[in-house]
Amino acid sequence: MVSPEVAEAALVAVVGIILFEGLFLGYVTYRIYRGAQLEQEAKAARAKAEAEAERPTLIEDVFLLHRSGLLLKHYTRRLRPNVDSDVLSGMLVAVQDFIKDSFRGERGHLNEIRFGEIRIVVLEGKWTILAAVVRGTSPYNIQPEMATALGELESKYEDPLADWDGTMEQMADVETIMSGLVEGRYHGPPSITLKPATVVTR
């Protein structure tokens, strides 16, 4: 016969072993699951990065503004019914000026605004401002194309732009130049280099 003390000790030992094995198995299962989860997350991140790297930078909107903030032309790939392009143009110029005042003494220009997945790339010419709403990973690639288009436009229409009467009658080809920018016709090395606002006189 086994004494009650020995039986109790054996029972405690068996229960302890079962508990230990349970904990061990649980830990191993968790490690396997977590490892798989991390691997899945890393895979998804890699796939996303690869997809983004392959995705071309897309111009969704182009705003050509007079330096006064008035809109000259607006091209868009998608309609935003609640956005007034005249008001948006004015605000783009106002924000630029506010930043210049707030950081007076700093050299530079507000040449990019990021909002969610879109970036607004801004390029200042002598008489006009070109703003492109861009979706994609490398919006700065757009800048040489924007500079070429803006340079062509300003050299072609210097006279009407210098003393703009508020109409587009004397600038018939603006449409061709702007649609050319959206369609990627200025892709390639820039033929004209624009200096940002240092040339601006008000």
Add this chain to the structure above:
Amino acid sequence: MPRSFVKRKIVLLGDASVGKTSLIRRFVLDRFSDEYIVTLGAKVTKKDLRFEFGPRVVDLSLLIWDVLGQKGYKSLHEGAFFEAKGVLLVHDLTRPETRESLENYWMDRVRAINGPIPGVIVGNKVDLVPSRTEAQEEVDAVARRFGTRGFLSSAKTGENVQEAFMTLGRAVLEASGIVDEAARASATRPAR
């Protein structure tokens, strides 16, 4: 009926808290709020108006720049004044220093950049003044000095808000030469 479409920029100027934003809100949305919200930088609002000058109809798209009233924002103010075709100079009838500021600061700044442009003087918050007669004399005196029209107005009650903006809109069109003399002579009241 001959029609034309014109887009013009105007700017509202005056010291902080004279009621520039409230005037625009009343004019564009026909609303008023007692809450004071400082304008950060500038805010651009649009209002489409129609004017009839005899047989000619002019659709005016007015881009209204509401600029912060704190002095010293050189780039922002110059940017707002640049190519503005009209100015609404606003002061608070309950604070005489804001009227002096119009004469000594804001008008000089605008003229330095734009030269002489059409302007309208607005003495705002007329609902708070003890004497309308004195307020009217005050606004008339300022308007005379600038060679323009002056209005006693209240963004709260809506008094003369529409009239001030419409007067400026008409003046902007007349100054731009869009309306010829003959049409101007037979001008009727704005349709809206």
